[in-house]
Amino acid sequence: SQQGEEDPQALSIQEGENATMNCSYKTSINNLQWYRQNSGRGLVHLILIRSNEREKHSGRLRVTLDTSKKSSSLLITASRAADTASYFCATVSPGTYKYIFGTGTRLKVLA
Amino acid sequence: SAVISQKPSRDICQRGTSLTIQCQVDSQVTMMFWYRQQPGQSLTLIATANQGSEATYESGFVIDKFPISRPNLTFSTLTVSNMSPEDSSIYLCSVRTSGALTDTQYFGPGTRLTVL
Numbered sequence: 001s002q003q004g005e006e007d008p009q010a011l012s013i014q015e016g017e018n019a020t021m022n023c024s025y026k027t028s029i030n031n032l033q034w035y036r037q038n039s040g041r042g043l044v045h046l047i048l049i050r051s052n053e054r055e056k057h058s059g060r061l062r063v064t065l066d067t068s069k070k071s072s073s074l075l076i077t078a079s080r081a082a083d084t085a086s087y088f089c090a091t092v093s094p095g096t097y098k099y100i101f102g103t104g105t106r107l108k109v110l111a
Numbered sequence: 112s113a114v115i116s117q118k119p120s121r122d123i124c125q126r127g128t129s130l131t132i133q134c135q136v137d138s139q140v141t142m143m144f145w146y147r148q149q150p151g152q153s154l155t156l157i158a159t160a161n162q163g164s165e166a167t168y169e170s171g172f173v174i175d176k177f178p179i180s181r182p183n184l185t186f187s188t189l190t191v192s193n194m195s196p197e198d199s200s201i202y203l204c205s206v207r208t209s210g211a212l213t214d215t216q217y218f219g220p221g222t223r224l225t226v227l
Contacts (some may be wrong), residue, residue, distance in 0.1 A: 033215065040201055042115075042220040043154075088153060090216070097142065099216055101154040 004089045004102025012108045019076040021105040023089035026070065030092050033099065034063060034074050037086045046074070046087075081111045113138055113206050115219035123225045124194055131190045132222045134204030139184035144205040144216070145177070154203065160187045194226045 004025045013019050023032070031050045035043040047063045049056050049072065055064050062075040076083055086106050090099040114137040124130050134143065143160040157177055158166040166179040181187045191198050204219040 035218075040148075040221070040223065042203060043205075043218040045215055045217060048215050090154075098144075098156055098159070100156075103153050 004091055004100065006087075006089060006102040006105045008105060009103065010106045010108070012110065013079055015079060015081055015109055015111050017079055019079050019083070019107055019109070021074045021087050021107070023072045023074070023102050024070055025072075025089075025091050025102075027093050028067070030094055032063075032065060032072050033090045034061075034072075035088045035090065037088065037104075039085075043088065076107075079107075079109045081109050083107060084109045112215075113140060113208050113217045115204055115206060115217060117202075117204055117219040117222050119222060120220065121223040121225075123227065125227055126195055128194055129190055129192045130194065130224060131188050132202050132204075134187045134189070134219055136185045136206050138208065140206040140208055141184070142207040143181060143187045145179065145187075145189045146203040146205060146218075148201040148203060148221075150199070157189070157202075191224065194224075196226045199224055199226045 004023050006023045029051055033048045034046040036046055037043050047056055047058050049063050049065045060077045065072045086104045088104045089102040092099050116135045118133045145157040146154040147157050148154050156169050157172045158168045158179055160166050160179050160181040162181045162184050176192050178190045201221045201223050203221045205216050207214045207216050
């Protein structure tokens, strides 16, 4: 079964606005990664956050992790039309090497 | 990081035929994975490709349908056998550059398969 559930499933915003996507998971994890996928192509790795970290930044991206709530959020600030894509979270649990992917959020940024 | 290429990038195939997808990595990697992404869906792990041994398949995927080869640390193939329209998906090769459980996983550009 899917480890991660993301919400919203779809998000449409204006260029310049911030976009927030959430990922919830069911079991304890070693780390969580966020990926971007443009138009059904390969996935681009964005950020990896470890279970002992609470927040990470990379450019316009900010990821938080709350292990007590088993959830993570991805914030994209000052969004651009080029940010239009699907965003997935993926988690790996202790004792396993397999990343399990969430359901994804389809983000559309309107120019 | 790792640069991954896949061939073909897309194909349209007839029912009952087979297609072999190639995955080439620019460096030696320990772990290679094959995923399937059905239209509008998330990624599902098909199998882990182990160098020098048989692949490890996930529940719902079998070797007869998805045979995998891993002849060395930079290359793998996935064959989709006896295809049906339900096999229409994007197939993605993925690698980790080390065996660490907490390592980043990288993806190829995908192969978009349409079965008529």
